[in-house]
Amino acid sequence: MLPFDRLVRVVDGWAGVHREEEVIAQIGDRGVYEPKHMQWMRFLPPDEFAAMVDRSRLLIAHAGTGSFLLAAERARPIVLFPRLASLGEHTSDHQLQTARWLQHKRGVHIAMTEEELPSAIAAALAHPEVVVESIPPYAPRPFLSRLRDALLN
Amino acid sequence: MSIPDAPPQAIADQDRSGKGATRAKRILAVASGGGHWADLCRLYPIFAGLDVAFVSVHTSYASQVSGHRFYVMRDVSRHDRWAIVVLIPQLVRVVLKERPDVVITTGSAPALFALALAKLLVKAKTIWIDQIANVEELSMSGSLARYVADVWLTQWPALKTRRGPDYWGAVL
Numbered sequence: 001m002l003p004f005d006r007l008v009r010v011v012d013g014w015a016g017v018h019r020e021e022e023v024i025a026q027i028g029d030r031g032v033y034e035p036k037h038m039q040w041m042r043f044l045p046p047d048e049f050a051a052m053v054d055r056s057r058l059l060i061a062h063a064g065t066g067s068f069l070l071a072a073e074r075a076r077p078i079v080l081f082p083r084l085a086s087l088g089e090h091t092s093d094h095q096l097q098t099a100r101w102l103q104h105k106r107g108v109h110i111a112m113t114e115e116e117l118p119s120a121i122a123a124a125l126a127h128p129e130v131v132v133e134s135i136p137p138y139a140p141r142p143f144l145s146r147l148r149d150a151l152l153n
Numbered sequence: 154m155s156i157p158d159a160p161p162q163a164i165a166d167q168d169r170s171g172k173g174a175t176r177a178k179r180i181l182a183v184a185s186g187g188g189h190w191a192d193l194c195r196l197y198p199i200f201a202g203l204d205v206a207f208v209s210v211h212t213s214y215a216s217q218v219s220g221h222r223f224y225v226m227r228d229v230s231r232h233d234r235w236a237i238v239v240l241i242p243q244l245v246r247v248v249l250k251e252r253p254d255v256v257i258t259t260g261s262a263p264a265l266f267a268l269a270l271a272k273l274l275v276k277a278k279t280i281w282i283d284q285i286a287n288v289e290e291l292s293m294s295g296s297l298a299r300y301v302a303d304v305w306l307t308q309w310p311a312l313k314t315r316r317g318p319d320y321w322g323a324v325l
Contacts, residue, residue, distance in 0.1 A: 143322025
């Protein structure tokens, strides 16, 4: 995964201003910016990451569907900040598509720019009870059945 | 994304129609990290009772599919092409060791190489499911998958066309 220093830097700045909040960051293998105001690690195994989510009030993430699914499965609010291909943050701008898809969902707060991030975080924290609608752990049964048939036949 | 230990039994039961041959089928399930792996995990019940090996980009993902063989592959992208030099031998080794009858993937670029190699080396049936993040257009890998996928799917009905990809549903 490409680095996403823009997100890490802004959230670190936010954490510096909001000392009363505990902010923990997974920043990825290749980021150059190292946070000063929050506890951070490069990568957490999925089990530990999920346990961390369960302890949290809010997720702040790139606009990746994996992050959104985790927020849904764990019933948390989430702030999504799309990676941009023009800044070398991803190979394409599909996170803008994801953001447009998810922007009206309950518990989802989109920030399109660095400037919008703090207000999106504030909006999410102001209503911690508004979480992403929870989903079952697996895909809908008809889709699973059809794929199962494709595996077997 | 955690996966409960026991996948829904009903999915596994539906094909116990006396065809013993289905037991011996070997499946290779491939996905790169993040949302690609999350999509694959949401399909986990389709693998119930089958001989499946998983391939992804982080060793720690193995714990989510414990009880199955697990291989790590090098992630590649258009910005990181030299990684292909590492990836291809890894995948050749996995494909020749597993000799899968079917390869199924939710992307991305490294998985496209896995499909092509499995088709070329062991004539596997190949299934590409473009990741759910590709809402308005297929990913670049997803477009190229038309050349190597026997079953070529998008998770968005609006992206289905007469000449493919097809739409069978989505992980949500």
